[in-house]
Amino acid sequence: MRGFTNSQINTLYNGIRTGPQNMTSRVMDTFNLDRVEFLKGPASLVSGEGAAGGAVNFVTKQPHTGPINNEAFLSYDSFGTRRADIGSGGSTAIQGLDYRFDLSRSAIKGFIDDTHTNTWDISTQFNYRASDSFKAFVAVEHKHDSASPYWGTPLVSSAFSGPFALSGIVSGNYTSFYNGTNLGPVTIDSRTLKTNYNVLDNRNKADELWLRGGFEWMLTDQVTLRTHAYAYNVDREWFNNEISAFNAALGLVDRERFFVAHDQKLYGDMTDLTWNSNIAGMDNRAVAGIGVSRLEFARPGAANFPHDLVTLVNPNRGFYGPLTTQLQTADIDNIYLTFEDRLKITRTFSFIGGVRAEQLALDRTSAFPDGTQRPGFPFSKNWEPVTGRVGYTWEAIPGLTFYSQYATGADVAANNLFLLAASQPLNLTTSRTYETGLKQLFWGGRAEWTFSAFDIERRNVYAAQGGQQLNIAGRQLSKGLELAAAVRQIRQWNLWGNIAYVDAHYADYEFAGGSFSGNIPPNVPRIVFNAGGSYRFWTVWPVEVGVSVRHVGDRFNTDANSVKLLAYTIADAFVFVDIEKTRVAFRVRNLSDEKYAVWGDPFYPDQILLGAPRSYEISASFKF
Numbered sequence: 001m002r003g004f005t006n007s008q009i010n011t012l013y014n015g016i017r018t019g020p021q022n023m024t025s026r027v028m029d030t031f032n033l034d035r036v037e038f039l040k041g042p043a044s045l046v047s048g049e050g051a052a053g054g055a056v057n058f059v060t061k062q063p064h065t066g067p068i069n070n071e072a073f074l075s076y077d078s079f080g081t082r083r084a085d086i087g088s089g090g091s092t093a094i095q096g097l098d099y100r101f102d103l104s105r106s107a108i109k110g111f112i113d114d115t116h117t118n119t120w121d122i123s124t125q126f127n128y129r130a131s132d133s134f135k136a137f138v139a140v141e142h143k144h145d146s147a148s149p150y151w152g153t154p155l156v157s158s159a160f161s162g163p164f165a166l167s168g169i170v171s172g173n174y175t176s177f178y179n180g181t182n183l184g185p186v187t188i189d190s191r192t193l194k195t196n197y198n199v200l201d202n203r204n205k206a207d208e209l210w211l212r213g214g215f216e217w218m219l220t221d222q223v224t225l226r227t228h229a230y231a232y233n234v235d236r237e238w239f240n241n242e243i244s245a246f247n248a249a250l251g252l253v254d255r256e257r258f259f260v261a262h263d264q265k266l267y268g269d270m271t272d273l274t275w276n277s278n279i280a281g282m283d284n285r286a287v288a289g290i291g292v293s294r295l296e297f298a299r300p301g302a303a304n305f306p307h308d309l310v311t312l313v314n315p316n317r318g319f320y321g322p323l324t325t326q327l328q329t330a331d332i333d334n335i336y337l338t339f340e341d342r343l344k345i346t347r348t349f350s351f352i353g354g355v356r357a358e359q360l361a362l363d364r365t366s367a368f369p370d371g372t373q374r375p376g377f378p379f380s381k382n383w384e385p386v387t388g389r390v391g392y393t394w395e396a397i398p399g400l401t402f403y404s405q406y407a408t409g410a411d412v413a414a415n416n417l418f419l420l421a422a423s424q425p426l427n428l429t430t431s432r433t434y435e436t437g438l439k440q441l442f443w444g445g446r447a448e449w450t451f452s453a454f455d456i457e458r459r460n461v462y463a464a465q466g467g468q469q470l471n472i473a474g475r476q477l478s479k480g481l482e483l484a485a486a487v488r489q490i491r492q493w494n495l496w497g498n499i500a501y502v503d504a505h506y507a508d509y510e511f512a513g514g515s516f517s518g519n520i521p522p523n524v525p526r527i528v529f530n531a532g533g534s535y536r537f538w539t540v541w542p543v544e545v546g547v548s549v550r551h552v553g554d555r556f557n558t559d560a561n562s563v564k565l566l567a568y569t570i571a572d573a574f575v576f577v578d579i580e581k582t583r584v585a586f587r588v589r590n591l592s593d594e595k596y597a598v599w600g601d602p603f604y605p606d607q608i609l610l611g612a613p614r615s616y617e618i619s620a621s622f623k624f
Contacts, residue, residue, distance in 0.1 A: 001038070001040060001053040001054045002040060002041070002053045002054060002454060002456060002478055002500075002502060003053065003456065003476075003480065003502045003503075003504030003521065003524050004052050004053030004054075004456075004458075004476075004478065004504075004521070004524075005053070005521065005522065005523050005524065006020070006021070006022045007020035007021060007022055007023075007411075008052045008053045008411075008458075009021060009052075009053045009054055009055065009056065010054075010055035010056070011024075011025050011055070011056050011058075012056065012057040012058070013057075013058050013210075014057075014058070014060060014212065014228075015057060015228070015270065016228075016230055016232070016266075016268070016270075018232060018264075019264070019295070019297075021056075023262075024234075024236075024264070026145050026206050026236070027108075027119060027145050027147070028058075028119060028121060028145070029083065029085065029104040029105075029106045029119050029121055031073055031083075031085035031087065031102060031104040031121075032060055032061060032085075032087075032102040032104050032121045032123045032141075033058055033059060033060055033061065034059050034060060035059050036056065036057070036059070037056070037057040037059060038054065038056055039054050039055040039056070039057060040053075040054045040452075040482075041054055041405075041407065041433060041435055041454065052409055052411065052429075052431045052456065052458050053456075060102075060123055060139070060141065061087065061089070061100050061102055061123070061125075062089075062100060062125065062127075063089050063090075063098035063099050063100040063125055063126065063127045063137075064089055064090060064098060064100075065091055065098050065129075066090055066091060067090055067091070068088060068089070068090030068091070069088070069089060069090055069623065070086070070087070070088045070623070070624050071086070071087050071088075071621065071623050071624075072084075072085065072086045072087070072621070072622045072624075073085040073086075073620070073621045073622075074620050074621075075617055075618065075619035075620075076618055076619075077109075077615050077616060077617035077618075078615045078616040078617070079108075079109040079110065079111055079612075080109035081106070081107065081108045081109045081617075082106070082107045083104070083105070083106045083107075083619075084104075084105050084106075085102070085103065085104040085105070086102070087100070087101065087102035087103070088100075088101050088102075089101065096128055096130060097126060097127070097128050097129075098126070098128075098129075099125070099126050099127075100124065100125045101123075101124045102121070102122075102123050102124070103121070103122050104119070104121045105119070105120055105121075106118070106119045110150055111194065111612050111615075112150040112194055112195070112196050113194050113195065113196045114148060114196050114198075115147075115148055115149060115150045115198075116147065116148050117145060117146070117147035117148075117149070118145065118146050118147070119143070119145045120142075120143065120144040120145075121141070121142075121143045121144075122141065122142050122143075123139070123140070123141035123142075123210075124139065125137060125138070125139035125140075126138050126139075132218075133217065133218040133219075134215065134216070134217050134218070135216050136213070136214065136215040136216075137212075137213060137214060137215070138212070138213040139210070139211075139212040139213065140209075140210065140211055140212075141208075141209070141210040142207075142208070142209050142210075143206075143207070143208040143210075144205075144206070144207050144208075145205060145206050146203070146204070146205040146206075147203075147204040148202055148203070148204070149198065149202070149204045149240065150196065150198070150609070151197070151198060151241070151242045151243075151244065151604070151607070152244060152601070152604060152608060152609055153188060153192055153193070153244075153607055153608060153609070153610050154192070154244045154245060154246045154253055154312070154606060154607045155170060155174055155186040155187075155188070155246060155563060155606060155607065155608065156183070156186065156187055156188065156189045156192070156246045156312065157183040157184055157185070157186065157187075157246065157248050158184065158185040158186060158187045159184060160189075160248065160251060160312075161187050161189040161190075164189050164190045164191050165187040165189065165190075166187055166188045166189070166190050166595060167187070168566055168595065169187070169188045169565075169566060169595055169596060169597050169610075170186055170187065170188060170563055170564065170565055170566060170608060171185075171186070171563070171564045171566060172185070172186060172562050172563040172564050173185055173186070173562065174186045174562055174563050175562075176245050176247070176248070176606055177245075177605045177606060178243060178245035178606050179245055179247045179249075179254050181246075181247055181249045182248060183246060183248045184248075186563060188595075188608075188610070189312060189313075191312070191313045192312060192313065193610065193613075195314075196317065197244040197255060197310070197315055197317070198240055198241050198317065199240065199241045199257070199317055199319050199320045200318065200319055201239070201319045201320055202239060202240045202241065202320070203237065203238075203239045203240075204237070204238050204239070204240065205236070206234060206235065206236040206237070207234065207235050208232070208233070208234040209232070209233045209234070210230070210231075210232055211230065211231040211232075212228065212229065212230045213228075213229055213230075214226065214227045214228040214229055215227060222275060222276045222277060223273065223274070223275050223276075224273070224274045225271070225272075225273050226271065226273075226274075227269060227271040227272075228269065228270045228271070229269040230266070230267070230268055230269070231265075231266070231267050232264070232265070232266040233264070233265050233266075234262065234264045235261070235262065235263055235264075236261065236262040236264070237260075237261040237262075238258065238259065238260050238261070239259050239320060240257070240258060240259075240320075241256065241257050241258075241320070242256070242257070242258040242604065243255060243256040243258070243604060243606065243607075244606065244607050245606035245607070246312065246606065247309070250309065251312070252309040252310065252311060252312070253310050253311070253312055253315065254307065254309060255307065255309070255310055256305050256306070256307050257302070257305055257306040257307075257320050257321065257323075258302055259301065259302040259320075259323055260300070260302065261299070261300045261301070262297065262298070262299055263298040263299075263300075264295070264296070264297050264298075265295070265297075266293060266294070266295045266296075267294050268291065268292055268293030268294065268334075269291065269292055269293075270289065270290075270291040271289065271290050271291070272287055272288065272289035272290075272338075273287070273288050273289075274286070274287050275287075275288075279343065282343055282344050282345060283343075283344040284341065284342070284343050285341070285342045286339070286340070286341045286342075287338075287339070287340045287341075288337075288338070288339050289336075289337070289338040289339075290335075290336070290337055290338075291334070291335070291336045291338075292334070292335050293332075293333070293334045294331075294332075294333055294334075295330075295331065295332040295333075295334070296329075296331050297329060297330040297331070297332070298327065298328075298329050299327070299328040299329065299330070300325050300326070300327050300328075301325065301326060301327075301328060302323060302324070302325060302326075303324040303325055303326040303368075303369045304322065304323070306320065306321035306322060306323075308321075324369050326366075326367055326368060326369045327365075327366075327367045327371075328364070328366045329363075329364065329365045329366075330362065330364050331362070331363040332360065332361065332362055332363075333359075333360070333361040334358070334359070334360055334361075335358070335359045336356060336357065336358040336359070337356070337357045337358075338354065338355070338356045338357075339354060339355055340352070340353070341353055341354070348394060348395040348396070349392065349394045349395075350392060350393050350394075351390075351391075351392055352389075352390070352391050352392065352393065352405070353388070353390040353391070354389050354390075355386065355387070355388035356386070356387050356388060357385075357386045358383075358384065358385050358386070358387075358410075359382065359383070360382065360383045360384075360385075361380070361381075361382050362380060362381045362382075363378065363379075363380045364377060364378060364379055364380075364381075364421075364422070365377050365378040376422030376423055377421075377422060379422040383410075383428055385410035385428055385430075387407070387408045387409050387410055388407070388408060389405050389406065389407035389408070390405065390406055390407075391403060391404050391405025391406065391407075392404060392405075399440055399441045399442050400438065400439075400440040400442075401438060401439050401440070402436075402437075402438045403436065403437060403438070403439070404434075404435065404436040404437075405433075405435050405436075406432070406433070406434055406435075407432070407433045407435075408431065408432050408433075409430070409431040409432075409433070410428045410429065410431070411429050411431075427460060428460070429458055429459065429460045429461055429462065430458070430459050430460065431456060431457060431458040431459070432456070432457055433454060433455070433456045433457075434454065434455045434456075435452060435453070435454040435455075436452070437450065437451050437452030437453060437482075438450070438451055443487070443490075446487060446488050446489055446490060447485075447486070447487040447488070447490075448485070448486055449483070449485035449486075450482075450483070450484050450485075451481075451482070451483050452481070452482045453480070453482075454478075454479065454480055454482075455478075455479045456477070456478040456479070457475060457476070457477050457478075458475065458476040458477075459474070459475050460472065460474070461473040461474070461475065461476045461506075472511075473506045473508070473509035473516065473559070474506075474507060474508025474509055474510070474517075475506065475507040475508050475509075476504070476505075476506055476507075476521060477504065477505055477506075477507055478502060478503070478504040479502070479504075480500060480501050480502035480503060480504075481500070481501045482498070482499070482500045482501075483498065483499050483500075484497070484498035484499075485497055485498070492535055492536045492537070492538065493533065493534070493535055494534045494535075494536075494546070495532075495533040496531070496532055496533070497529070497530065497531035497532070498529065498530050498531075499527070499528070499529040499530075500528045500529070501526065501527055502524060502525070502526060502528075503526065504520055504521055504524045505518055505519060505520055506518065506519050506520075506521065506559070509559070516559045516560065516561075519556075519559055519560070519561045520555075520556055520561060521559065522557055522558055522559060522600060522602045523555050523556075523557070523565075523599060523600060524555060524556075525552050525553035525554060525555045525567070526553045526554070527551070527552075527553040527567075528550075528551065528552050528553065529550075529551050530548065530549070530550050530551075531548065532546060532547060532549065533546060533547065534546025534547075534574075541577050541578060541579050542577070542578045543575065543576070543577045543578075544575070544576055544577075545573075545574070545575045546573065546574050546575075547571060547572065547574075548571065548572050548573075549569065549570070549571045550570055550571075550572075551567065551568070551569040552567060552568055552569075553567045554566055554567050555600070556600070557597075557600025557601070557602065557605055557608060558600070559602065560605075563600070563605070563608075565597040565599075565600055565608060566596070566597070568594055568596035568597075568611070569594070570589075570590045570591070570592070570594050570596070570611070571590075571591040571592060572587065572588065572589045572590070573587070573588045573591055574586065574587045574588075581622065581623040581624060582620060582621070582622050583620070583621045584618075584619070584620050585617075585618070585619045585620070585621075586616070586618050587616070587617045587618075588614065588616055589612070589614065589616075589617070590611070590612060590613060590614045590615065591614065592614075593613050593614040594611070595610070595611075595613070596610070596611045597609065597611070598610065598611040
């Protein structure tokens with residue numbers, strides 16, 4: 001998002017941050033969600049530490065007041081994936097009490113041999129309206145996922161693959177970070193497009209429990225108090241072969257195991273007070289907030305990393321082997337205060353500003369397998385960042401609004417708080433953002449477009465040079481433009497499109513033995529665009545057909561920029577028919593069966609993740 005990836009983008013669940021997204025996020029079914037919010041730009045004022053590029057907020061379905069509505073969903077695809085979901089919501093027989101209940105079940109089959117993910121999600125929420133001015137809610141959710149995952153396809157020497165070398169996926173010359181052999185020009189071998197290098201006894205699973213509750217109290221016509229308390233308990237576990245590195249000297253693949261588990265507990269509360277008033281004849285809206293949370297994180301991990309060699313084609317997958325563990329912990333206390341204000345100078349022009357003061361307290365331990373503490377542990381550290389933003393909005397003509405803002409942010413430099421060591425930099429990464437743009441809604445609300453331009457700078461950035469080696473990059477710079485437009489129900493047509501251009505690079509990135517200044521951060525394309533359209537036939541049973549196209553430009557898989565993940569363009573198509581309250585749909589994903597690299601993890605630079613080949617899906621959704 002805007003030139004940033006991984007923990008530089010916050011992931012929230014109903015507005016709650018659970019930790020660095022590349023450690024704590026899990027696969028989930030979308031049926032239990034009402035929406036997914038993409039909050040572009042500096043999100044520190046909203047979600048706190050670690051939000052330079054923005055935030056993604058998953059919002060679960062909410063109860064509604066009125067007749068009970070039920071819904072169900074079934075689907076099956078050509079990989080063998082099956083989904084079955086059911087939900088219900090509405091008012092109960094008790095005056096003022098509304099409910100929502102959702103149950104989803106998915107059995108996802110991967111395109112890589114012997115890979116799958118199974119999920120369960122049960123969520124429920126009750127809202128109670130005690131009066132016109134007071135309402136409360138309580139919500140419970142249990143989520144489970146278990147998987148046999150895909151960890152990547154190794155980069156291979158083009159000379160070794162010979163006639164099996166595939167063009168158009170990767171390019172560049174590479175020396176293996178893991179084994180040090182020179183692969184020369186690299187490729188993806190066509191014989192490995194479905195190959196699973198994971199061990200046979202692998203596992204990847206999590207069990208999550210959410211408890212949430214709160215109230216909204218309209219103290220007066222102008223003042224509203226809201227609070228949201230939560231408790232989150234999760235157990236995660238990874239037991240896999242995660243490194244698969246081609247060894248050019250042997251013509252084999254080096255494999256290395258990895259184990260880690262998480263026992264995470266998070267408790268907290270978010271409370272805000274909204275006050276609508278009038279100052280010297282000008283409408284004013286002020287929001288003051290306070291939040292407090294306690295996170296307890298225990299991380300048993302591998303102390304040994306079993307290794308073996310397997311053939312590139314038809315590898316003997318074998319088993320994990322002996323495991324020795326060691327324990328790390330992180331306890332994090334967080335308190336924040338926020339204040340935002342919007343003052344309408346005129347009916348069309350408003351000033352907007354906000355500030356967030358935060359206190360983070362970290363206690364860390366890290367033990368050897370025998371339980372004794374490692375040098376430098378235990379240790380504690382406090383941070384007290386203050387960030388904010390200021391800007392304006394101007395509705396130049398009805399429906400057309402210009403805006404600009406300047407914002408600052410802060411997050412911990414050394415990857416994330418859960419893994420921070422005493423020997424690593426204990427100072428903060430700081431950021432500043434300039435953004436300007438406009439939004440317009442016209443044609444009676446049937447058409448809209450938005451444009452934004454941004455300039456972001458993060459200072460004192462902790463980055464992955466390659467593998468597990470980490471360095472301080474002095475600055476990470478990102479400038480770009482975004483344009484999106486959509487028209488709806490124009491003579492039975494729906495059309496939409498968006499494009500983003502990003503110029504992202506490092507500066508002052510020097511280290512012993514080299515420099516990455518001027519290099520592009522991993523997985524950041526310069527160009528991304530999406531476009532699509534659909535046409536609706538008003539027959540007895542309305543039928544709609546549509547297509548969408550997505551283009552992602554060239555990217556690199558590490559800060560070294562030695563291997564390029566080549567640009568790709570994929571198209572999807574769909575047709576659905578509405579039969580009263582039932583919709584039957586058929587989808588084709590990746591119409592042209594494009595072969596492409598979707599991601600390169602800089603911590604595993606010897607392998608990349610392939611995108612899914614063409615697939616077909618049939619589904620049916622019901623409302624009753």
